[in-house]
Amino acid sequence: MNTMSHKLLRIEDLVLHFKTRLGTVQAVDGVDFELDTNRAVVILGESGCGKSSLAKAILRLLPRNVQKYSGEVYLQGTDVMQFDEEQFRHNVRWAAISLVPQAAMNALNPVIKVGEQVAEPAIVHLGVKREAALNLARRMFQHVGVPEDFLERYPFELSGGMRQRVALAMALVTSPSLIVLDEPTSALDLLTQANIMNVLKRIKQELGTSFILITHDIATSSELADEVAIMYAGQIVEVGHARDFFPAPLHPYAQMLMASVPRLRSESDPMFITGQPPSLVNLPTGCRFKARCPFRFDKCEREPLMFGKNSRKVKCWLYE
Amino acid sequence: MITELRDLKMNTPKINEPQALLTIQDLRVWYELRRFGFGHAGYVKAVDGVSFALAEGETVAVVGESGCGKSSLMKTILGLNIPTSGEVVFDGENLSGLKGDGLQHYRFKVGYVQQDPYGALPPFMNVQKILEEPLIISGMKSREERLARIHKVMSEVKLHPVEDFLKKFPHMLSGGQQQRIVIARAMLREPKLIVADEPVSMLDASVRVEILKLLRALQESHGLSVIYITHDLSTVKYFSRRIFVMYAGSLIEKADTRQLLGNPLHPYTHALLAATSDPEARNAETFKEVPPGEPPSLVNPPTGCRFHPRCPRFMAGLCDVKFPPDLEPEPGHFVACWLYQ
Numbered sequence: 001m002n003t004m005s006h007k008l009l010r011i012e013d014l015v016l017h018f019k020t021r022l023g024t025v026q027a028v029d030g031v032d033f034e035l036d037t038n039r040a041v042v043i044l045g046e047s048g049c050g051k052s053s054l055a056k057a058i059l060r061l062l063p064r065n066v067q068k069y070s071g072e073v074y075l076q077g078t079d080v081m082q083f084d085e086e087q088f089r090h091n092v093r094w095a096a097i098s099l100v101p102q103a104a105m106n107a108l109n110p111v112i113k114v115g116e117q118v119a120e121p122a123i124v125h126l127g128v129k130r131e132a133a134l135n136l137a138r139r140m141f142q143h144v145g146v147p148e149d150f151l152e153r154y155p156f157e158l159s160g161g162m163r164q165r166v167a168l169a170m171a172l173v174t175s176p177s178l179i180v181l182d183e184p185t186s187a188l189d190l191l192t193q194a195n196i197m198n199v200l201k202r203i204k205q206e207l208g209t210s211f212i213l214i215t216h217d218i219a220t221s222s223e224l225a226d227e228v229a230i231m232y233a234g235q236i237v238e239v240g241h242a243r244d245f246f247p248a249p250l251h252p253y254a255q256m257l258m259a260s261v262p263r264l265r266s267e268s269d270p271m272f273i274t275g276q277p278p279s280l281v282n283l284p285t286g287c288r289f290k291a292r293c294p295f296r297f298d299k300c301e302r303e304p305l306m307f308g309k310n311s312r313k314v315k316c317w318l319y320e
Numbered sequence: 321m322i323t324e325l326r327d328l329k330m331n332t333p334k335i336n337e338p339q340a341l342l343t344i345q346d347l348r349v350w351y352e353l354r355r356f357g358f359g360h361a362g363y364v365k366a367v368d369g370v371s372f373a374l375a376e377g378e379t380v381a382v383v384g385e386s387g388c389g390k391s392s393l394m395k396t397i398l399g400l401n402i403p404t405s406g407e408v409v410f411d412g413e414n415l416s417g418l419k420g421d422g423l424q425h426y427r428f429k430v431g432y433v434q435q436d437p438y439g440a441l442p443p444f445m446n447v448q449k450i451l452e453e454p455l456i457i458s459g460m461k462s463r464e465e466r467l468a469r470i471h472k473v474m475s476e477v478k479l480h481p482v483e484d485f486l487k488k489f490p491h492m493l494s495g496g497q498q499q500r501i502v503i504a505r506a507m508l509r510e511p512k513l514i515v516a517d518e519p520v521s522m523l524d525a526s527v528r529v530e531i532l533k534l535l536r537a538l539q540e541s542h543g544l545s546v547i548y549i550t551h552d553l554s555t556v557k558y559f560s561r562r563i564f565v566m567y568a569g570s571l572i573e574k575a576d577t578r579q580l581l582g583n584p585l586h587p588y589t590h591a592l593l594a595a596t597s598d599p600e601a602r603n604a605e606t607f608k609e610v611p612p613g614e615p616p617s618l619v620n621p622p623t624g625c626r627f628h629p630r631c632p633r634f635m636a637g638l639c640d641v642k643f644p645p646d647l648e649p650e651p652g653h654f655v656a657c658w659l660y661q
């Protein structure tokens with residue numbers, strides 16, 4: 001693949017719709033963003049806004065009831081959407097981008113030793129011999145902070161936090177340049193969460209990996225974020241550098257979402273957003289946030305464009 | 321009596337607070353472990369020597385990690401678990417003396433809001449049925465009276481217009497609306513105490529605050545006592561006057577919310593506070609300090625202070641030998657740690 005001048009990942013107009021009895025679910029509906037090498041973007045949004053579907057769309061892990069799947073996904077300058085399944089499996093999934101799925105720690109095979117499970121992607125996707133793959137697994141255990149003798153253990157012998165580290169080690173074993181993490185800490189305790197965030201930071205430092213971190217836990221996401229993307233009803237409504245976004249979000253939804261986060265070290269009174277997100281089967285015309293937006297005006301009946309430049313963009317008419 | 325219990329030193333002072341609504345005295349909840357072919361194999365000491373008093377109209381948060389015994393403590397207060405030893409006195413009445421009708425009646429005085437609203441609501445009943453049933457059980461014969469009560473609690477939890485919700489089934493409601501129904505159900509029989517076990521942890525950020533504010537408004541308007549169980553320290557100060565921090569079956573620090581957040585004493589409390597993030601970009605630049613290891617087994621907990629294998633301030637020969645008593649280094653601020661002797 002291509003040279004240094006390209007972005008590690010650039011996504012343009014990515015669409016993933018599902019077919020259901022009730023109609024088309026527009027789970028991912030025209031998503032754009034880009035990511036450099038050794039950077040982390042967090043994708044924040046409420047339950048059901050399409051975060052896991054976005055992860056699936058990027059990795060082309062599609063269910064059977066796909067209605068529409070389109071757009072461009074450039075990996076170091078090459079549009080991998082043009083690849084056939086064979087090419088994609090060979091060059092992209094695991095080899096370049098790994099996924100730690102939602103609830104991965106509970107998805108480990110209960111009857112296979114965790115060391116074998118971590119080694120497997122290297123054997124299957126990189127064609128590494130079993131012995132060498134087990135050695136890789138051992139190295140990955142060191143990176144994620146699991147004692148080496150745990151290689152011989154079964155998942156039930158490990159705590160939740162240790163199992164989550166094993167799931168991470170599995171994603172790392174093929175040396176991908178990008179790891180997609182879907183809610184990696186939401187089922188874990190506070191101290192375990194802090195530990196896992198430390199591990200992710202360390203991997204980023206030591207291995208130069210990039211991350212897409214998908215979560216609804218805004219406070220914890222700030223532990224890894226270089227960039228923030230806010231997702232609402234299947235679309236990204238704001239993207240920007242974490243250092244610009246966290247102190248001053250721009251999109252009305254992002255502002256309200258940030259204001260709803262309780263803070264330990266501040267006296268501000270958290271707010272809440274009235275109403276609910278729209279159904280992805282029955283989307284309103286115009287701005288998808290308009291029913292809940294205190295700033296709505298006549299223009300909002302039309303779909304807003306992405307305004308702004310370079311690193312900071314907002315999908316809202318207020319910023320025209 | 322369980323033999324292991326006889327050897328325990330009961331070093332906690334008797335709590336004597338005349339206005340206390342709820343008094344817990346040296347409570348232990350141990351679950352027996354049985355191994356096939358071996359019979360008795362020890363106890364899970366889920367609650368091990370907990371004492372506190374809760375005044376009428378008071379709010380307290382119990383904070384601790386998974387498995388530390390929070391739910392076991394609450395289930396005992398709700399009369400669903402039988403204490404292994406110790407006392408639970410509610411409104412002047414000792415729970416251990418209550419049987420049958422008495423226990424049933426007691427449960428009416430305590431409302432329960434559980435963690436997973438969807439799991440808490442029977443899926444095949446509509447909202448009206450869900451709310452009517454407890455009233456029928458508690459002997460409210462007149463249908464009009466029942467409906468009036470249902471209307472009242474539903475408007476109190478702000479499910480307007482009430483008529484729109486009565487015929488809906490739980491799956492037709494959002495998570496926040498489901499949790500409102502659970503709260504309405506807890507309020508039905510005008511309880512004096514509400515136990516809310518992680519009431520917002522399954523909800524989205526934008527809804528969490530709304531539900532917590534609703535609970536607080538109800539607490540204030542009805543003068544309720546509330547025990548709020550959570551693992552999220554950042555929500556506590558919006559809700560509770562006092563905080564109890566729980567670790568491995570005991571309350572290791574008890575203080576006023578301001579006192580505890582402003583001047584945490586126990587090393588475990590320090591660790592919890594340090595691990596709690598506020599959403600700020602600079603967090604990504606540093607590593608967090610996290611104590612090594614994991615919470616201990618409650619079957620064979622560490623000797624002495626249960627936090628000692630993980631504690632950065634561990635003092636050999638003391639912390640690993642003697643269980644630290646409740647000390648009171650500043651008035652009203654209790655901590656079970658030898659540093660404050």
Ligand SMILES: Nc1ncnc2c1ncn2[C@@H]1O[C@H](COP(=O)(O)OP(=O)(O)OP(=O)(O)O)[C@@H](O)[C@H]1O
Nearest residue numbers: 018020025027046047048049050051052053063280
């Ligand atoms: N295979 C599918 N067929 C039909 N609808 C689907 C399918 N997968 C997801 N959906 C729907 O698409 C929407 C987005 O789902 P998705 O899982 O991407 O949300 P999410 O943001 O990850 O939510 P959560 O935070 O709860 O994990 C939801 O309404 C969901 O019900």
Ligand SMILES: Nc1ncnc2c1ncn2[C@@H]1O[C@H](COP(=O)(O)OP(=O)(O)OP(=O)(O)O)[C@@H](O)[C@H]1O
Nearest residue numbers: 351364366384385386387388389390391392393618
């Ligand atoms: N009925 C039971 N029989 C045996 N052990 C039990 C029983 N109920 C709970 N335990 C054990 O007691 C300990 C405390 O459990 P409890 O549910 O009280 O913790 P918790 O603090 O509420 O945890 P969480 O935050 O995960 O809800 C755990 O080790 C648990 O496995």
Ligand code: SF4
Nearest residue numbers: 287290293300316317
């Ligand atoms: S486009 Fe209009 S309705 Fe949408 S967020 Fe902006 S101001 Fe609000």
Ligand code: SF4
Nearest residue numbers: 625628631639657658
């Ligand atoms: S008693 Fe000792 S081991 Fe326990 S918390 Fe205090 S200093 Fe640490």
Ligand SMILES: [Mg+2]
Nearest residue numbers: 051052053102
């Ligand atoms: Mg998801």
Ligand SMILES: [Mg+2]
Nearest residue numbers: 390391392517
């Ligand atoms: Mg519990």
